[in-house]
Every structure is written in C-alpha cells, then in structure tokens.
Amino acid sequence: MSLPADRISSIRNGRLAMPLTSRQEQVVVGVACGLKNTEIGELTGLSHVTVGRHVNLIAQRIFSGSDTHPGRESLIIWAYLHQECCLKDAWRRLETGELFKDRGDARHGKRNTLFARSSHPGQRKQ
Numbered sequence: 370m371s372l373p374a375d376r377i378s379s380i381r382n383g384r385l386a387m388p389l390t391s392r393q394e395q396v397v398v399g400v401a402c403g404l405k406n407t408e409i410g411e412l413t414g415l416s417h418v419t420v421g422r423h424v425n426l427i428a429q430r431i432f433s434g435s436d437t438h439p440g441r442e443s444l445i446i447w448a449y450l451h452q453e454c455c456l457k458d459a460w461r462r463l464e465t466g467e468l469f470k471d472r473g474d475a476r477h478g479k480r481n482t483l484f485a486r487s488s489h490p491g492q493r494k495q
Contacts, residue, residue: 385431385455394459395468396423400441401448402463412469 389397392413399409399420406417406424413420428439437443452460462468 389427389455389459391471393423393427394456396420397427397444397448398456398459398463398468400424401445 395413396409399412404412406420409415409420410417415423424441424444425439428441428444431447432439432443448456459468
C-alpha cells in the first residue's frame with residue numbers, strides 16, 4: 370500500500386498529452402466541486418450516464434500508465450493540483466459563472482442558459 374504522499378505525487382504527475390475539451394473541463398470541474406453526475410448533467414445538458422462515461426474516460430486518459438486508480442477521487446485531487454495549469458481557464462469560467470453557460474443544447478432547440486428550465490424536468494406545462 371502506498372503512502373498518501375506517494376499517492377499525491379503520482380496524481381500530481383498525471384499529465385495530459387492534449388488539453389481537455391471544453392466539455393471535459395466542465396465535467397472535471399463539476400466533479401471537483403462535488404457535484405453528482407445527475408447535477409453535472411443538468412448543467413451541461415448531458416444525461417447522467419454520459420457524464421459518468423466522461424468521468425471514467427477522462428480519469429483513464431489522465432492516469433493511464435501510472436499506478437493511480439483512475440477513479441472519481443483521484444480526478445478530484447488532480448483537478449485541484451492542476452487548477453493553475455491544465456484547468457486554469459475552466460476554474461476562471463466557474464468563478465465568473467460562465468463555465469456551464471455553453472450547454473451545447475442549441476441543436477436540440479433548448480435554451481442555452483444556466484438553469485433555463487422554469488419547471489421541474491419531469492413536469493409538463495399546462
């Protein structure tokens with residue numbers, strides 16, 4: 370079993386060959402903020418299943434070739450350790466409220482704003 374310092378060092382060394390996409394940044398920062406997949410899905414216009422796939426693929430991409438388990442917890446630690454390099458723009462957009470504004474819903478005819486729904490998603494308008 371590795372020591373916590375060794376684990377943090379291993380996570381810190383997780384580097385990206387290519388930068389994350391805007392969508393991937395949304396997912397990673399959402400996870401780092403403690404949001405559940407369903408909550409990230411509501412903010413991004415994705416299903417919770419798709420968010421879960423993104424989380425797994427991003428973690429595998431970051432931690433491939435290392436001894437770090439590519440799970441949600443490691444991804445959270447990585448996001449905080451890399452907030453000044455790999456995720457600098459995403460954290461800035463979170464602080465300004467812009468991170469989840471681009472939901473990518475225009476192709477589905479949905480409003481393109483944060484919390485655009487006026488009613489509960491399961492309710493029909495009368």
